[in-house]
Amino acid sequence: MRRARGLDDLRDVAGEVANGGIDLGESDSGLHGQLGGDRSTRCAARFADTVTQLKQERIDYRMGLLASVQEVDAAQWNALLARQDQPTPFLRHEFLSALATTQCATERTGWAPRFVTLVDARTDALAAVAPVYLKSHSYGEYVFDWAWADAYQRNGLEYYPKLLCAIPFTPVQGTRLIAVDDTARRRLAASLIALAEQSDVSSLHVLFPTPAESDTLAELGMMRREGIQFHWLNAGYRDFDDFLFTLEQKKRKNIRAERRKVREAGITFRRVRGEDATDDDWRFFTRCYRQTYREHFSQPYLNLDFFRTIGTTMPENLLLVVAERRGKPIASALVVYERNGQTGGALYGRYWGALEHVPCLHFETAYYQPLEFCIEEKLAVFEGGAQGEHKMPRGFMPTVTRSAHWLAHPAFSDAVAHFLANEANMIHAHVDELREHNPFKC
Numbered sequence: 001m002r003r004a005r006g007l008d009d010l011r012d013v014a015g016e017v018a019n020g021g022i023d024l025g026e027s028d029s030g031l032h033g034q035l036g037g038d039r040s041t042r043c044a045a046r047f048a049d050t051v052t053q054l055k056q057e058r059i060d061y062r063m064g065l066l067a068s069v070q071e072v073d074a075a076q077w078n079a080l081l082a083r084q085d086q087p088t089p090f091l092r093h094e095f096l097s098a099l100a101t102t103q104c105a106t107e108r109t110g111w112a113p114r115f116v117t118l119v120d121a122r123t124d125a126l127a128a129v130a131p132v133y134l135k136s137h138s139y140g141e142y143v144f145d146w147a148w149a150d151a152y153q154r155n156g157l158e159y160y161p162k163l164l165c166a167i168p169f170t171p172v173q174g175t176r177l178i179a180v181d182d183t184a185r186r187r188l189a190a191s192l193i194a195l196a197e198q199s200d201v202s203s204l205h206v207l208f209p210t211p212a213e214s215d216t217l218a219e220l221g222m223m224r225r226e227g228i229q230f231h232w233l234n235a236g237y238r239d240f241d242d243f244l245f246t247l248e249q250k251k252r253k254n255i256r257a258e259r260r261k262v263r264e265a266g267i268t269f270r271r272v273r274g275e276d277a278t279d280d281d282w283r284f285f286t287r288c289y290r291q292t293y294r295e296h297f298s299q300p301y302l303n304l305d306f307f308r309t310i311g312t313t314m315p316e317n318l319l320l321v322v323a324e325r326r327g328k329p330i331a332s333a334l335v336v337y338e339r340n341g342q343t344g345g346a347l348y349g350r351y352w353g354a355l356e357h358v359p360c361l362h363f364e365t366a367y368y369q370p371l372e373f374c375i376e377e378k379l380a381v382f383e384g385g386a387q388g389e390h391k392m393p394r395g396f397m398p399t400v401t402r403s404a405h406w407l408a409h410p411a412f413s414d415a416v417a418h419f420l421a422n423e424a425n426m427i428h429a430h431v432d433e434l435r436e437h438n439p440f441k442c
Contacts, residue, residue: 344380
């Protein structure tokens with residue numbers, strides 16, 4: 001390893017990288033590497049020592065570090081999750097367990113589970129838990145820090161492993177710090193930061209937390225980063241035409257033209273709820289999912305076993321949209337949804353693929369069919385996933401997302417903090433500009 005440059009040099013390099021390359025998309029070359037080398041061994045040992053120390057410091061809570069979500073009772077986990085403000089299906093015990101048991105998010109794939117728990121010392125009840133992973137790469141995160149890792153490497157520093165609190169492969173805002181109350185939540189957040197500070201990791205990242213969690217993490221000294229997604233809001237529409245009526249004439253005309261092209265191509269659709277999905281349905285969907293990655297020369301994160309597993313363990317949250325021509329399936333999308341009496345529920349666009357090219361098929365399968373489902377089921381919001389200004393003419397409006405970051409190296413941390421402040425200003429200005437050109441009637 002070459003010697004690191006001086007403090008001023010590193011500050012300059014970090015600033016250059018932050019300003020020039022921080023928005024790089026995910027690199028798709030190669031598979032997601034496993035943790036390796038002496039540093040990972042040191043991290044594991046340091047983690048054990050740190051947890052022991054933190055346990056002694058937190059009299060009212062006992063801190064634990066779990067190598068698997070399966071070490072927590074599923075009913076206990078889900079009951080605690082149900083008490084949160086934004087309990088998305090992706091944080092359910094079944095979803096996280098499926099990622100592990102089907103070998104999608106494991107140490108071998110660079111996602112070494114290090115779930116952090118707080119247990120009430122008086123009652124022995126689970127008080128708080130966070131999905132934490134020791135990462136050896138930055139794949140599958142959707143808050144891009146490749147430029148940071150590159151700057152570390154060019155200056156003789158090691159960026160990996162890093163500590164990540166997130167749901168693997170899932171850019172969905174929601175609860176990240178599951179807790180019985182705000183006191184336990186703040187203590188859990190402080191424990192994550194203390195664990196990172198006292199362990200041999202370069203950084204800690206909390207991705208897509210709720211606004212309240214983001215505020216708590218910022219109060220504890222983590223840097224706030226913001227991004228943009230596009231979400232569709234249900235204004236109590238009676239049907240799809242009722243929604244179309246709220247759009248500008250040109251946008252309305254374009255959507256109708258796109259849907260007509262698909263119909264004229266002889267395409268029909270089946271909507272298959274998770275409870276009704278057959279093994280053939282899951283096999284076909286997985287072929288489509290893999291095809292999308294193949295077309296982008298990249299590796300899929302998930303596998304058939306994963307989709308089969310969640311189809312068995314949480315079918316009530318799943319909907320397959322299958323496009324067919326003359327009875328033969330040619331494309332499919334999987335969306336995840338939840339009903340919530342307080343928030344009205346939500347639908348999350350996740351995965352799609354097609355084995356044949358048909359103009360506008362993507363929009364119909366992955367957007368318009370799920371939109372109709374949202375209206376029929378009276379779901380309040382449709383989150384379209386990462387990126388995608390192309391969604392805006394179809395009624396999806398810009399929404400600010402958040403993440404929180406702590407970096408151990410002071411100079412690099414200062415440079416990134418400066419960049420993030422400027423980036424936030426640019427994002428807010430861009431959101432304001434986008435909203436001025438929204439597709440709805442004035």
